[in-house]
Amino acid sequence: MSAAAAHVGPGEQQVPQGQDERKRGLTGYLLLLPGALWLLVFFVVPLVTLISTSLYDPSGSVFAGYEMTFHWRNYVDAVQGYGPQLWRSFLYAGTATVAAVLLGFPLAYAIAFKAGRWKNLMLILVIAPFFTSFLIRTLSWQMLLGDNGWLVDIFRTLQILGPDGHLLATPFAVVTGLTYNFLPFMVLPLYASLEKLDPRLLEAGADLYATPLTTFRKVTLPLAMPGLVAGTLLTFIPAAGDYINSELLGTPNTRMIGNEIQDLFAAGSYPVAAALSVTLMAAIVALVTVYVRRSGSEELV
Amino acid sequence: MTRSDLVLSSVTKRFGSFTAVDDLDLTVPEGSFFALLGPSGCGKTTTLRMVAGLEEPTSGTVHLGDQDISGLRPYKRPVNTVFQSYALFPHLSIAENVAFGLRRRGVKDVKQQVGEMLELVELEQYAGRRPAQLSGGQQQRVALARALINRPQVLLLDEPLGALDLKLRRQMQIELKRIQTEVGITFVHVTHDQEEAMTMADTIAVMNGGVIEQMGRPLDLYENPATTFVSNFLGQSNLVGGQVLERSSQSVLIDVHGSKLLAPSDRARSAEGDVWVGIRPEKVFLAAAESEFDDGSNLLAGGVVTDVSYVGVSTQYLARMPWGQELMVFEQNTGARDSFRPGDRVDLHWMPAHTFLLDATQAADAGVEKEEDL
Ligand SMILES: Nc1ncnc2c1ncn2[C@@H]1O[C@H](COP(=O)(O)OP(=O)(O)O)[C@@H](O)[C@H]1O
Ligand SMILES: [Mg+2]
Numbered sequence: 001m002s003a004a005a006a007h008v009g010p011g012e013q014q015v016p017q018g019q020d021e022r023k024r025g026l027t028g029y030l031l032l033l034p035g036a037l038w039l040l041v042f043f044v045v046p047l048v049t050l051i052s053t054s055l056y057d058p059s060g061s062v063f064a065g066y067e068m069t070f071h072w073r074n075y076v077d078a079v080q081g082y083g084p085q086l087w088r089s090f091l092y093a094g095t096a097t098v099a100a101v102l103l104g105f106p107l108a109y110a111i112a113f114k115a116g117r118w119k120n121l122m123l124i125l126v127i128a129p130f131f132t133s134f135l136i137r138t139l140s141w142q143m144l145l146g147d148n149g150w151l152v153d154i155f156r157t158l159q160i161l162g163p164d165g166h167l168l169a170t171p172f173a174v175v176t177g178l179t180y181n182f183l184p185f186m187v188l189p190l191y192a193s194l195e196k197l198d199p200r201l202l203e204a205g206a207d208l209y210a211t212p213l214t215t216f217r218k219v220t221l222p223l224a225m226p227g228l229v230a231g232t233l234l235t236f237i238p239a240a241g242d243y244i245n246s247e248l249l250g251t252p253n254t255r256m257i258g259n260e261i262q263d264l265f266a267a268g269s270y271p272v273a274a275a276l277s278v279t280l281m282a283a284i285v286a287l288v289t290v291y292v293r294r295s296g297s298e299e300l301v
Numbered sequence: 302m303t304r305s306d307l308v309l310s311s312v313t314k315r316f317g318s319f320t321a322v323d324d325l326d327l328t329v330p331e332g333s334f335f336a337l338l339g340p341s342g343c344g345k346t347t348t349l350r351m352v353a354g355l356e357e358p359t360s361g362t363v364h365l366g367d368q369d370i371s372g373l374r375p376y377k378r379p380v381n382t383v384f385q386s387y388a389l390f391p392h393l394s395i396a397e398n399v400a401f402g403l404r405r406r407g408v409k410d411v412k413q414q415v416g417e418m419l420e421l422v423e424l425e426q427y428a429g430r431r432p433a434q435l436s437g438g439q440q441q442r443v444a445l446a447r448a449l450i451n452r453p454q455v456l457l458l459d460e461p462l463g464a465l466d467l468k469l470r471r472q473m474q475i476e477l478k479r480i481q482t483e484v485g486i487t488f489v490h491v492t493h494d495q496e497e498a499m500t501m502a503d504t505i506a507v508m509n510g511g512v513i514e515q516m517g518r519p520l521d522l523y524e525n526p527a528t529t530f531v532s533n534f535l536g537q538s539n540l541v542g543g544q545v546l547e548r549s550s551q552s553v554l555i556d557v558h559g560s561k562l563l564a565p566s567d568r569a570r571s572a573e574g575d576v577w578v579g580i581r582p583e584k585v586f587l588a589a590a591e592s593e594f595d596d597g598s599n600l601l602a603g604g605v606v607t608d609v610s611y612v613g614v615s616t617q618y619l620a621r622m623p624w625g626q627e628l629m630v631f632e633q634n635t636g637a638r639d640s641f642r643p644g645d646r647v648d649l650h651w652m653p654a655h656t657f658l659l660d661a662t663q664a665a666d667a668g669v670e671k672e673e674d675l
Contacts, residue, residue, distance in 0.1 A: 203355050204388040206375040208402035208447070218401075222392045 054274035062268045074275035082260050082276055086283070089257040092171070092246075093239035096178035100186040100235050101228070103179070108190035108227075109220075113199065126187050138177055138248050145173050145249065169251045177245035185234035193227025194220075229295050237284055304331050305366030307352065307455050307487060312361030314347050321347045323511035325361070329455070329489055329504075334481050336502035337491045340534070340668070344511040345491040346385065349457045352489070353382045365454055376405075381448035385459040387440050389432035395419070395443055396428040402451040418450045421480065438469045445477070449484065458490045462497065474501055495535050499523070507531050509668065523581075527570055529659050532579050534668035539585070539628045540577040541601075542661065548572050553658060558624045562599040563653035575661035582629035584655040587618060589639065590646035598650040604628070606645045616640065620647055 053066070054074055060066035079086070111122045129137055144151055145167040155161040167173055197220065205215035221228075243258030250256075257280055264273035307329040314322040322344040329335045337345050350356035352363055354375035362371045370378055381402065390398050399418055400411040408414070419425045422442035432440055441461055448456055461477075462470045478501050481488045492498050498505050499519040506516040507530070515527040526532035529540060543557035553564045553572045562578060569576075580599075590602065604620035607627060611634075618630040618641065628649060632638050641647060 198386075198388065200384055200386060200388040201390060203375070204382075204384060204390070205401075206355070207353055207380075207382045208451070209376045209405040210401075211376055214405060219390060 050274050051278055053270050054278050056271040056274075058269065058271040060271075062270070066270065071271065074271045075279060078272055078275040078279055081272075082257060085255055085257045085260050086280070088254070089240050089280070090283070090287075092175050092178060092254075092256060093236050093242075095175050096182065096239050097186075097232050097236045099175065099179040100183050101232065104183055104186035104190055104231065105224075105228075108187050108194055111187075111191050112194035112197070123191070126184050126191075129184065134181065135244065138181065138244055141173070141177050141180065141249055142168060145176070168249060169254075171250070171254050173249040174246050174254045174256075177249045178239045178242060181242075181245065182235040182239050185238075186231040189230035189234065190224060190227040193224045197223050225295060229292065232291075233288060237288070240284055241280060305454050306331050307489070308364040309348070309352070310362050310364070312348070312351060312358045312363065314344070314351060314356060315359045320511055322351070322358075325511070325513060327506060327513060327516075329487060331366075331454075331487055332485050333503045334478065334488045334490065334501060336498035336505045337489060337508055338495060338498040338505050338534075339493060339508035341493055343508045345493075345508055346459055348508075349382065349459050349489065349491055352455065353380055353457055354378050355382075379454040380457060381451050381453040381455075382457040382459065383441075383444045383448050383461045385461070385463065387432075387444040389440055389443055389447070391432055394429050394431060395424065395435070398432065398443055399446045399450055401447060406451075414450060418446045421449070421483075422446045422476075437464050438473065441465065441473065442476075445480070449480070449486070452484075453486065455487045455489060458488060460491055460493070462492075462494075470497070477501065499535070505535075507534060509534075525568055525657060526579070526659070528667070529577060529579075529663040529665055530668035532657070532659065532668070533666065534670075537582055537629060538579050539582060540579050540659065540665045541622075541626065541628070542665075543576055543578045545572055545574060545576055545658075552653065555658070557601065558622070560599075560601055562601075562656065563597075564656035564658050565654055568656065569658040571658055571660040577659040577661050577663070577665060579657040579659055580651055580655060582617070583615070583631040583633075585628070585630045585649050585651045587620070587630050587632060587639070587641060587647045588650060589641075590648055592648060597653065599653050599656060600648060600650045601628075602648045604647045604649055606641045606643050606647055609641065609643060618647075620649060 052068065055068065055070045055072065056066035056074075057069040057071050058074060058077075107126075111119055111126075115122050143149060146152070147166060147168065149167075152161065152165075152167050155167065156163060156165065161167070201219050201223070202215055205219045206212070210218060240256075241258050243256060243262050246254050246256045246259050257276065261273050261276050261280070264270075264276065307327075309325055309327040312322060312325045312327075313320065325348065327348075337348065339345055347356060351358050354370070354373055354377075358371065362369055364370065365379065370380075390401065393401070396415050396419070399415050403411045403414060415428070416425065419428055422445055424439060424442055424446070427435060427439065432443065435443065441464070445458075445461065458477075462473050465473060474497055477488075477490075490498070490501060502519060504516065505519055505522055507514045507522065509530050515522060515531045517525075522531060522535055526535065526538070529538075532538040532540065541557050543555040543562065545553055546556050546561070547554040548566065548569075550566060552566055553569050555562050555564060555576060555578055557578055564578065566572065571577075587604075587606075590604075601622060603623045606618055607621045608619035610617045613634070615631045615633050618632065619627045620630060621627050630649060632640075
């Protein structure tokens with residue numbers, strides 16, 4: 001009896017163990033499945049379509065259909081025809097990102113260390129703009145920056161603007177809009193990093209002969225780096241592809257690459273529009289790769 | 302004056318209406334190993350932080366030698382801290398953590414000094430690692446090295462061994478003491494562990510509720526406690542209520558529940574009316590009831606053994622006295638003493654010279670370690 005049990009015992013134990021491992025492996029795949037399916041249908045398929053569209057013969061039309069001719073000259077046309085807009089997009093997005101860092105870092109720092117019991121309220125206020133639509137918020141900037149708005153009045157009184165100077169329909173307005181719209185994406189990751197920073201490290205810095213400024217450079221900033229990198233990426237990438245801000249707050253002279261792509265698609269020039277989109281995407285990936293390498297945060301992103 | 306003693310004069314710190322440190326006067330002699338001992342929440346950390354400049358006193362001054370450092374920013378003070386939680390910089394290597402203070406003061410060639418310091422704390426081979434890759438004891442030594450390398454005039458240590466297990470703690474106590482003797486810097490060591498304070502410090506200040514209860518050499522504090530708090534917090538004591546009958550320049554005669562006891566005058570903190578008569582448990586001998594004594598011992602008769610714990614080197618007894626109080630007696634297991642069992646009737650006796658007298662207005666159980674603190 002006991003001998004039989006001893007024989008059966010290990011066998012019985014091994015079988016469920018094997019099943020367990022297989023189940024665990026299976027669970028992993030099952031968890032991946034919905035996301036993977038989603039990405040396949042809404043990312044991989046469109047990406048392949050986009051890339052192939054960018055190589056279609058541009059002489060076709062939506063109605064007549066397009067022919068796949070590996071027409072790589074679409075890319076040459078795109079870059080030659082829309083170079084300034086491409087460059088402008090990165091310039092505006094870069095400026096807006098820098099502005100968002102300058103505004104967002106002190107804000108995130110204040111929320112993390114100085115807000116005390118107001119912390120949650122301040123976080124809600126950072127997120128609150130999302131309660132209304134992006135479009136409506138950008139439209140209201142038209143009123144804020146308009147020639148009849150109080151901002152222009154003040155700027156004219158202070159002689160920052162000439163008597164017939166404008167704010168609306170300038171690069172300033174577009175960059176301001178971009179900065180405003182993407183500021184929360186800068187503040188939240190920065191806050192998350194700073195929140196994790198042990199204030200005793202700052203005291204240790206002070207104890208070890210570092211002035212507040214040096215403590216900031218040597219302790220706070222390096223430890224906030226993951227948040228800063230995440231924040232700049234979350235601001236720069238969508239800002240570079242944005243077209244609403246330029247559309248609503250700019251002029252034909254402030255057109256960004258997003259506006260051109262939008263117009264080209266609307267006009268039915270699918271191949272060039274697609275080539276422009278792929279170019280933008282490739283440029284962003286290249287920039288981001290260099291940036292992440294330089295900031296030494298590969299493992300953090 | 303060349304000595305740079307650390308002197309705190311009437312230092313008070315309030316957080317709102319709560320007084321964390323109350324009118325504290327303290328002198329730490331240069332080069333000494335000074336322990337600030339007290340239960341959790343008594344204001345030790347706050348006191349250290351005021352010396353480091355991380356907290357500003359509500360009133361009072363901090364002097365280092367001739368210099369008033371009360372108003373100096375922390376980074377201007379020749380004082381370094383080993384933080385309770387170590388506060389090592391997680392993004393820097395061990396070597397860079399240790400070099401941090403030197404670099405801030407513009408020292409050019411830090412490499413050799415860092416190497417020597419890491420050698421002192423026996424961590425040479427870890428120079429390139431990050432703090433998170435080290436054990437608690439190793440992190441503790443990095444924190445020590447990071448502070449010591451700056452050769453501060455005073456090194457502040459805030460419960461630096463609190464997070465270590467008992468064995469490592471004992472080892473580090475010896476290490477710390479060795480390093481202090483070697484470098485000769487003033488150490489102010491904060492702890493709530495009385496054994497740690499006793500083994501390491503030249504001088505101990507016992508702190509309670511924001512004030513210093515007593516300050517002195519470990520031996521003096523133990524043998525001659527000034528308050529019931531000190532008598533209970535540093536080791537254990539039996540405190541029995543009594544009334545003073547007579548006093549001379551030599552001794553004080555006290556009535557304790559009908560027994561006449563003697564105490565030396567110079568150990569009497571209070572010698573009038575009601576007093577606590579104190580005696581350390583290891584100073585008391587147990588004898589079978591009604592044994593004869595004529596050696597001039599203090600004698601309390603009529604006890605009944607209620608508890609016996611054998612702890613190897615000694616046996617710890619509890620004896621219930623006729624007035625209901627249980628007294629502690631520690632008998633060394635030399636083999637020469639009788640042993641007793643619960644229910645045995647016993648007399649307690651001890652040398653009058655070991656008796657101390659305390660003010661009866663103080664609570665007898667002040668400073669007794671509660672179960673949950675252990
Ligand atoms: N920043 C602060 N604000 C309010 N109360 C504090 C602050 N720091 C310390 N305290 C209070 O002061 C008392 C002493 O604290 P502390 O010096 O940290 O004690 P210890 O180090 O002896 O355990 C505690 O009751 C603590 O709650
Ligand atoms: Mg403390």
